[in-house]
Amino acid sequence: MLKIKILFSVILFSSMTVFAQENKTDVSDAELEQFANAYEKVQEVSQASQNEMIEAVQAEGIDVDRYNKIMNAQQDPSQEVNVSDDELKKVEVINEELKKIEEKSNKKIQKTIADNSLTVERYQKILASIQQNPDLQMKLQQFLQN
Numbered sequence: 351m352l353k354i355k356i357l358f359s360v361i362l363f364s365s366m367t368v369f370a371q372e373n374k375t376d377v378s379d380a381e382l383e384q385f386a387n388a389y390e391k392v393q394e395v396s397q398a399s400q401n402e403m404i405e406a407v408q409a410e411g412i413d414v415d416r417y418n419k420i421m422n423a424q425q426d427p428s429q430e431v432n433v434s435d436d437e438l439k440k441v442e443v444i445n446e447e448l449k450k451i452e453e454k455s456n457k458k459i460q461k462t463i464a465d466n467s468l469t470v471e472r473y474q475k476i477l478a479s480i481q482q483n484p485d486l487q488m489k490l491q492q493f494l495q496n
Contacts, residue, residue: 375479377486381468385476386493388466392459399455406447410440417444 377385407417420441423431433441463473480486 375475377476377479379489381472381476382486382489383493384466384468385473385480386490388463388468388473389490390494391462391466395455395458395462399451399458402451403448406451407444410444412437412440412444417441 404414407414412420416437419429419431420433420437423429423433460470463470468476480490
């Protein structure tokens with residue numbers, strides 16, 4: 351399940367580039383509160399999408415660990431895994447379903463961010479600032495605890 355979480359995180363934010371160089375972004379308390387509200391809802395969407403992805407894998411009769419092994423082997427030729435034709439067909443179906451879930455999730459996340467009066471770009475900049483600034487991290491924690 352951990353690997354699907356990692357896979358989901360990569361998928362979810364693959365279209366979003368964090369602007370690490372822009373660590374001097376000024377973030378007002380009001381904007382940080384908007385970010386906190388969006389962040390909580392983005393986490394909820396992410397968790398729901400992750401659960402949906404796990405269900406999609408299991409619905410095809412493949413264990414999540416087995417699916418991850420097959421995917422890892424497809425991406426890394428040095429890993430050998432015996433895969434039946436039936437499993438390959440199921441993996442194709444799963445991948446299509448995961449793509450749909452990802453697209454739906456990304457749309458929900460973008461809407462969530464916009465509903466909190468932020469652009470995706472600004473959300474990313476604030477996130478990058480928070481990751482690099484312990485003071486902002488503490489302020490964010492305070493907003494998240496309220």
